[in-house]
Amino acid sequence: MTTEDSAARDPEGRGGGPAAGRDQAVRAAVEQGLITPESPVAGLLDVTGIRRSAAALRAAFAEVTAPGTPVLHAFAVKAAALVPVLRLLADEGLGCEVASPGELALARAAGLPADRMVLDSPAKTYAELREALALGIAVNADNPQELARLDTLVGSPGSPGSSGSSGSSGSSGSSGEIASPLGLRVNPQVGGGSIDALSTAKPISKFGFALRDEGAREWIVRAFLDRPWLTRLHAHVGSQGMPLELMAAGVRETYELAEAINAAAGRRQIDTLDIGGGLPVSFASDEPPAFGDYARLLRATVPGLLDGRYGLVTEFGRALLAKSGMVLARVEYAKSAGGRPIAVTHAGAQLATRTVFAPEFWPVRVVAYDAKGRPKAGPRVAQDVAGPCCFAGDLVAENRPLPLLEAGDLAALLDTGAYYFTNHFAYNSLPRPPVYGFAADPAAPGGVRFALARPQQTVAEIVAESGGAQRDALTSGGLGGDALSGGGRGGGEQGGGADSVT
């Protein structure tokens, strides 16, 4: 697979400036005791890099939009669901795209105002919709049934809500009271990219109103004409592996539908287009995401989108964070099997879930450091870099040529600022690792200052989250009762359990 090859081509990422900053951060992390035998893995976030990335995104769209165009860059919270990260991005003028009550709560905890949030999940409950509308958060409805729920909440003419039959006491009276900008998510069905699981714009996709299905466009136009309070269209064409041209084609389809709706309405009913996220990231080099290229491609492909008649929302996730994060993990043991050196580290499927389960799509660069955090030299030796999880496939790199990793060394997984250590997988009840932000500071030891952005999950927290307080729920304290557990052990009658349930 060519992606795997390219990840291996520049494994140490020493092509330029970012590598030097990375090396310094690793060295300082060791010097300051962030990585120790007792605390063998951490996520590190380059705060300056995140700010630079946010600035690059803003500048890219500022360059192509008419002066005065309202643009909201709403960070896709799922990519790095950490309150201090959302706060940092808010500080850079960004908003949040949320897709669950948890993500909404994180964005609110970060202090995001309602007018900088967008709610997009494909499975919003009635209660979630009501809360979003009560807060004034933008909502993009995914399907006709969800739109019908909005009808009841908004109280549009002819809807159950306006006739008072919904029985929902929280229903808002009229559209005049709704501060939330409301829109529909469409699937332009322009096709998929190289990663099937992340391709949202294939003809068959669970997301949005499928635009090219028979009768769909007419249905959507009618839906807007019937609902003056619908003012947005949203499309998110895919993530990672999508060619920019396909993304731009999806945006063009969405724009053209907006133009058709506004023409049919005889007014600028749709005032804002939400063009989603999905800008791919290089996992093979330090090349930054191409915000500028994408913005210029949009100008070339959909000039009308940027001429000032429409407000814009974007929803980038990975492109904003991936390059600014790394996992740093200690090598616990270095062994060999079948002639293959294997470094057993503390970073595996619990942090690099996609890489472990779909390595052909998600190769990551691994850099070898010694126990003091200095880049390892020496000849490259093909080796496996394994994680701590108890299954054989728990490898973050297989047969990868690297300076030979030894016990006590460190392995850094690069470009993991999005969807890696912030998207923990609870396999083996391994704890969520601590996350530190860092920035250059000549006064700090090693020239780098760290700030804890998320503490390591404690074992007590793992027990609590795993039903620690419900210990006896399935036995004497709940379903079992003395009769059943006694009967089970004694191999006697099973019928006695019914008593204990009541």
Ligand SMILES: *Cc1c(COP(=O)(O)O)cnc(C)c1O
């Ligand atoms: C995941 C997602 C995004 C962000 O995708 P990235 O590839 O991380 O930029 C944006 N919008 C929606 C609706 C999403 O589901």
